[in-house]
Amino acid sequence: MLTVKIDGVEVKVEPGTTILEAAEKAGVHIPIMCHHKNLNPFGACRVCLVEVKGSPKLMTACTTPVADNMEVITNTEKLQNIRKTLIELLLINHPLDCPVCDKGGECLLQDLTYEFGVTKVRFDEKPNNNPVDHTNPFIERDIDRCVLCGKCVRICDEIVNVEAISFINRGVETYIGTAFDQPWNCEYCGQCMSVCPVGSLNNRVYLFKNRPWHLEHTETICGYCSCGCTVIVDYEDNEVYRIKEDVDKGINKGLLCAKGRFGYELINSTERPVAPKVKESGEFKDVDYDGAINIISDKLKSVVEKYGSDSVAVLVSPRLTNEEAFLAQKFARDIIKTNNVYSLETADVLPDGNYADVESSDTLIVFNIDITESNPVLGYSVRVAGRREDSDLYVFYPNLTPLKRVASEFYVYKPTELYKEAEKLLKALDGENNEYSELADKFKNSEKPVFVFNPYNLKDVEIAKQISEKVEKVKLVPAKAKNNSQGIVDMGCVNGLKPGLVETEKSFDLREGIEGDKIKALLIFGENLAVKPEYFDIINLLNDLELVAVTDPFFSETAELGNVYIPVATFAEKDGSFTNFEGRVQQLNKAVDKGVFSDRKVLVDLMNKFGFSVKDDVNEIRSLIEEENPLYKGIDWNGGLVKYPYRIKDGISAEFSIKGDGEYELYPAFLRLHSGSYTRRSYDLSKVYGEPLLEINPEDAKKLNVNENDYVTVKFGKDSYKFRVNIDKKIPAGTAALPKDFKETAPLFFEGSYLKVDLIKHI
Ligand code: SF4
Ligand code: SF4
Ligand code: SF4
Numbered sequence: 162m163l164t165v166k167i168d169g170v171e172v173k174v175e176p177g178t179t180i181l182e183a184a185e186k187a188g189v190h191i192p193i194m195c196h197h198k199n200l201n202p203f204g205a206c207r208v209c210l211v212e213v214k215g216s217p218k219l220m221t222a223c224t225t226p227v228a229d230n231m232e233v234i235t236n237t238e239k240l241q242n243i244r245k246t247l248i249e250l251l252l253i254n255h256p257l258d259c260p261v262c263d264k265g266g267e268c269l270l271q272d273l274t275y276e277f278g279v280t281k282v283r284f285d286e287k288p289n290n291n292p293v294d295h296t297n298p299f300i301e302r303d304i305d306r307c308v309l310c311g312k313c314v315r316i317c318d319e320i321v322n323v324e325a326i327s328f329i330n331r332g333v334e335t336y337i338g339t340a341f342d343q344p345w346n347c348e349y350c351g352q353c354m355s356v357c358p359v360g361s362l363n364n365r366v367y368l369f370k371n372r373p374w375h376l377e378h379t380e381t382i383c384g385y386c387s388c389g390c391t392v393i394v395d396y397e398d399n400e401v402y403r404i405k406e407d408v409d410k411g412i413n414k415g416l417l418c419a420k421g422r423f424g425y426e427l428i429n430s431t432e433r434p435v436a437p438k439v440k441e442s443g444e445f446k447d448v449d450y451d452g453a454i455n456i457i458s459d460k461l462k463s464v465v466e467k468y469g470s471d472s473v474a475v476l477v478s479p480r481l482t483n484e485e486a487f488l489a490q491k492f493a494r495d496i497i498k499t500n501n502v503y504s505l506e507t508a509d510v511l512p513d514g515n516y517a518d519v520e521s522s523d524t525l526i527v528f529n530i531d532i533t534e535s536n537p538v539l540g541y542s543v544r545v546a547g548r549r550e551d552s553d554l555y556v557f558y559p560n561l562t563p564l565k566r567v568a569s570e571f572y573v574y575k576p577t578e579l580y581k582e583a584e585k586l587l588k589a590l591d592g593e594n595n596e597y598s599e600l601a602d603k604f605k606n607s608e609k610p611v612f613v614f615n616p617y618n619l620k621d622v623e624i625a626k627q628i629s630e631k632v633e634k635v636k637l638v639p640a641k642a643k644n645n646s647q648g649i650v651d652m653g654c655v656n657g658l659k660p661g662l663v664e665t666e667k668s669f670d671l672r673e674g675i676e677g678d679k680i681k682a683l684l685i686f687g688e689n690l691a692v693k694p695e696y697f698d699i700i701n702l703l704n705d706l707e708l709v710a711v712t713d714p715f716f717s718e719t720a721e722l723g724n725v726y727i728p729v730a731t732f733a734e735k736d737g738s739f740t741n742f743e744g745r746v747q748q749l750n751k752a753v754d755k756g757v758f759s760d761r762k763v764l765v766d767l768m769n770k771f772g773f774s775v776k777d778d779v780n781e782i783r784s785l786i787e788e789e790n791p792l793y794k795g796i797d798w799n800g801g802l803v804k805y806p807y808r809i810k811d812g813i814s815a816e817f818s819i820k821g822d823g824e825y826e827l828y829p830a831f832l833r834l835h836s837g838s839y840t841r842r843s844y845d846l847s848k849v850y851g852e853p854l855l856e857i858n859p860e861d862a863k864k865l866n867v868n869e870n871d872y873v874t875v876k877f878g879k880d881s882y883k884f885r886v887n888i889d890k891k892i893p894a895g896t897a898a899l900p901k902d903f904k905e906t907a908p909l910f911f912e913g914s915y916l917k918v919d920l921i922k923h924i
């Protein structure tokens with residue numbers, strides 16, 4: 162340890178610590194502008210200059226490492242004058258439009274101007290007056306307000322790894338822009354905007370809607386994917402104005418993706434009903450909440466009396482909290498007395514590796530998933546490992562992804578070839594000499610091998626299982642899809658498993674139950690079954706059931722097929738917990754109230770109607786969970802990692818299959834902006850990606866004689882489907898990618914996830 166004195170305060174620090182870090186430890190404030198703790202030291206603004214005893218030169222605190230017995234002085238008149246002059250220089254051309262700048266009130270330049278008492282501008286220069294750039298759908302760029310701290314450029318390069326923006330020109334001509342002023346080649350993550358200390362990069366979804374000092378803040382967990390990012394919900398009068406990160410909080414370390422950051426408009430959506438609805442003579446009419454609960458409970462009682470308990474089924478969505486999912490299965494099992502609890506989630510695969518394992522991995526394989534799109538913040542961790550000199554990243558996928566920039570090797574294969582290559586890799590792991598021998602040796606002999614894969618593709622799960630048997634130290638990372646994909650499994654909401662993964666005596670198949678006319682009443686908590694390809698053929702049979710009660714924040718396609726609908730809260734409107742892909746349980750905190758109840762309240766009220774006494778209280782429900790779920794006994798509900806009994810179930814076996822005999826191999830695309838029914842409700846996300854696009858290679862586009870945005874007919878067997886095309890050279894010729902989670906694509910993907918189709922220009 163080194164001993165350093167900062168303004169007379171002595172601290173002991175590790176070698177390599179900067180003066181700035183040592184000062185923080187000593188509780189001494191040094192002003193900064195271009196420094197960010199998650200970025201490489203830059204030393205551009207000089208605002209952090211300090212005096213070091215014995216040194217004739219001033220030093221930048223953010224870049225200078227301390228030496229043993231160093232004495233630092235941070236606050237002399239000379240230093241303050243220099244800092245003041247630096248701020249004055251920054252203000253020479255800076256438009257003083259603070260009253261109309263969205264950054265007003267949380268701008269570092271404003272704060273430093275105040276701190277150093279800059280009351281006059283001594284230089285006689287005119288403020289810049291360049292046009293404001295609105296070519297990025299989410300980020301406004303006003304180069305006149307830029308102080309050239311470089312944080313945006315560095316975060317886009319060092320962490321996001323996209324390099325969408327850079328310093329353009331030199332000297333006084335320098336500005337932040339895109340290469341040749343082309344449109345932003347951007348992931349819309351908003352990371353650049355989040356680190357901009359001034360009003361140069363602004364959130365367009367929030368722009369001019371509120372002032373920061375009016376906003377209240379609640380820390381909670383993102384309600385989109387299973388990364389489990391900590392978000393700060395900013396709101397006033399129950400209206401959410403923006404979602405932000407906190408660099409000091411959460412597993413995401415201040416990073417978010419486009420969905421998490423900009424996709425919050427669904428919470429405020431005017432399309433959200435507040436009154437429950439009941440179908441009468443084919444028409445829905447609004448009823449009050451108690452009326453809806455009475456109708457559901459009365460109907461359930463009569464169905465159970467007439468047809469028995471097993472005529473009822475409960476379907477649970479991974480959007481529910483752990484507490485809600487637990488109550489849903491308890492209602493089915495302990496009150497209705499049926500094991501017919503179902504979800505579209507999987508317990509074949511359970512969490513194993515975590516973020517730290519991924520980031521510190523020395524050999525990492527990402528197999529058949531575009532992790533940068535499906536789980537963007539996990540994607541950043543993969544990029545961290547990929548960038549490290551002492552680690553190697555190998556990616557197998559049907560098209561190039563942003564991981565290409567950091568991968569040691571990126572194997573692009575058509576789906577039919579991809580699995581043959583995987584077989585070769587498995588054989589190489591068994592000692593066969595082939596083109597993957599080197600990779601196999603490295604992977605097997607690694608200290609920290611990691612395998613990231615798609616847990617919903619059974620063949621991929623089987624491959625992961627084999628990998629785990631052949632590579633002793635491997636950590637598996639199943640990239641689960643939704644915010645509580647794992648939690649609802651743990652809470653006993655997948656077929657055949659009770660809370661704590663305890664097996665039930667009987668299993669249940671929803672399709673069989675509906676097709677075989679065994680199910681007469683179906684309670685659907687949050688799931689939008691009607692857009693799921695797997696149920697496309699039987700979804701209309703819901704009309705024949707005696708009761709289909711649906712809860713959802715929106716009156717979904719599934720709700721339309723039901724006979725009772727109760728609008729419920731989104732993630733920002735409730736307390737509880739989610740369990741992320743790592744198996745980490747995290748606390749959810751209610752930020753706003755939109756005048757609807759949560760699924761938790763609906764379940765508590767239904768249970769009470771059946772004479773079961775339980776309070777709508779998160780802590781009380783957690784006590785019940787801890788009593789009945791051994792995995793959650795004594796868990797820390799805000800950050801605890803669940804210990805799972807297995808990683809991949811035994812006996813998983815699957816064959817890759819591709820149906821059809823067309824010329825093009827069609828495979829499901831992963832989308833950052835869309836992954837389900839929530840994202841389509843956020844206006845700005847939908848503006849950027851409003852309909853499912855068929856991605857094809859430029860060569861194929863030429864062959865088909867189509868241009869960007871033209872329509873193409875996808876022919877599969879006798880059926881034809883029409884989609885707009887997106888021409889992208891990352892898609893290999895002879896293949897086409899299409900997102901699966903749209904109601905328009907559900908009928909096609911009902912045939913299978915991988916299809917051989919024909920493409921014809923649509924006229
Ligand atoms: S939004 Fe993300 S990808 Fe786009 S420029 Fe900013 S940091 Fe880079
Ligand atoms: S746009 Fe913002 S973050 Fe980027 S260099 Fe300018 S002031 Fe810094
Ligand atoms: S990565 Fe997932 S959890 Fe994180 S902000 Fe994006 S959608 Fe939300």
Ligand code: FES
Nearest residue numbers: 195204206207223
């Ligand atoms: S904060 Fe140290 S040089 Fe900018």
